[in-house]
């Protein structure tokens with residue numbers, strides 16, 4: 405589904421990703437952990453098509469296409485979804501209008517007619533329920549004045565609306581209280597299907613209690629320095645990253 | 653028809669213009685080259701003491717082929733004591749080639765009168781339109797004006813407001829959209845002559861290509877005008893490297909117990925917002941449009957009438973999509 409091959413990316417003349425290799429198959433859950441500043445958000449942003457980063461070499465294949473040749477919207481239409489670590493506030497654009505526009509663009513790509521207003525409202529209600537979000541949020545500006553946890557729920561709500569094939573969740577668990585963590589994790593699990601895959605970026609083992617990964621990768625200074633099963637997350641939580649760095 | 657308000661009468665002319673898409677609960681009146689279509693007289697609108705208008709009066713000023721290239725005219729809007737009235741004043745040009753219009757509008761609000769006036773300027777690329785609005789407000793009167801400058805080679809609005817009676821309230825806002833070689837200027841002068849009045853001015857502009865905008869606003873608070881509450885803001889969005897805006901908000905305060913704020917900003921589309929929208933599948937052009945509409949919304953939401961607001965939002969969207 406996704407194959408990253410020796411990916412290098414920089415910002416200005418600072419190289420941040422220094423040769424990433426990663427393969428994700430349908431149905432898999434991969435966790436990416438790593439110290440602050442190791443390049444986790446950069447990797448997710450590059451996969452979603454953010455142009456502040458320049459890919460200097462390497463390639464990314466997604467469903468037999470050259471992912472890097474596609475614009476962010478084209479990637480979205482093909483099923484890539486990035487749950488932002490810091491969701492952007494967009495004053496003046498309401499959540500409803502935002503999601504309706506987004507959904508209809510997806511439908512257009514799929515050759516479907518625009519959704520009717522009634523159908524849309526129904527769908528939105530359903531999906532908001534998954535993340536236990538108050539319907540009042542729909543008429544507010546996108547993420548404007550949302551608390552940290554509300555923003556994260558809004559990300560999962562959007563994910564539920566767009567039903568991605570490959571979801572990249574960048575620290576969706578950070579800043580969530582215990583209940584919100586459970587709600588968000590349950591939401592993600594409910595969207596799980598055998599033909600989609602999830603990349604979860606996290607600092608904490610506790611999320612992985614809910615969203616159980618098949619593989620855990622450790623990213624350090626722009627490289628994946630270790631890949632193992634889910635027990636690696638627990639080990640990192642207990643021992644930190646030093647022992648892994650020393651092994652290098 | 654039950655005539656609540658009076659309009660100057662004269663010899664009826666054969667109507668040449670009519671409205672194909674009238675707004676609900678509204679009445680249309682055409683000003684052809686500065687004169688009322690049916691009467692051939694200049695436009696004078698008077699609401700007498702206590703009159704409350706249910707309908708919206710749409711005054712459609714058109715420039716026709718028969719009018720002079722350079723036209724000067726004046727109108728009068730009078731709102732007597734305890735009246736309520738709503739007007740939508742539109743300017744269109746049904747002529748080819750260059751025309752210029754100079755328009756003076758005097759607006760008088762007597763004690764406790766309430767007025768809502770939407771001004772929409774929608775001429776063409778060779779039309780020059782210059783206005784001068786002189787507003788006088790008596791005690792307890794409330795005026796809300798929204799200026800939408802959508803199309804014209806050069807538009808210049810000069811707006812002077814005199815708050816002459818205590819507890820008068822004046823809320824002015826404007827949205828100007830310019831591209832190509834268009835020029836748009838708004839010059840505001842606001843005088844707080846007496847204590848306890850409120851004024852607010854919010855003007856926002858979106859400028860593309862080589863368009864040039866000017867904004868100057870000056871609020872004067874005289875020494876006795878205590879407890880004045882005055883707000884002024886001018887925000888601009890530049891869509892191209894060549895577009896320019898000159899903005900000059902000013903305060904001149906001679907009273908000590910006042911609440912005044914003013915500010916101006918010049919910005920560009922936010923790349924972070926753009927990426928967020930695009931990452932959800934909204935194409936670049938649409939995402940940019942959403943951002944522009946979001947920017948414009950703060951002015952459009954000032955239009956109290958919902959149907960009119962929707963109509964104006966459609967026009968703004970069409971304009972931002974490059975139509976006219």
Ligand SMILES: Nc1ncnc2c1ncn2[C@@H]1O[C@H](COP(=O)(O)OP(=O)(O)OP(=O)(O)O)[C@@H](O)[C@H]1O
Pocket residue numbers: 415420438439440441442443444445446447456489
């Ligand atoms: N816009 C930018 N300009 C300059 N440096 C940047 C920019 N974005 C990221 N970086 C740098 O790239 C490196 C990787 O950042 P990134 O956000 O990918 O880390 P991360 O692994 O997600 O960290 P965290 O766990 O704190 O979220 C950091 O050193 C960061 O300072």
Ligand SMILES: [Mg+2]
Pocket residue numbers: 444445446489574575
């Ligand atoms: Mg990060």
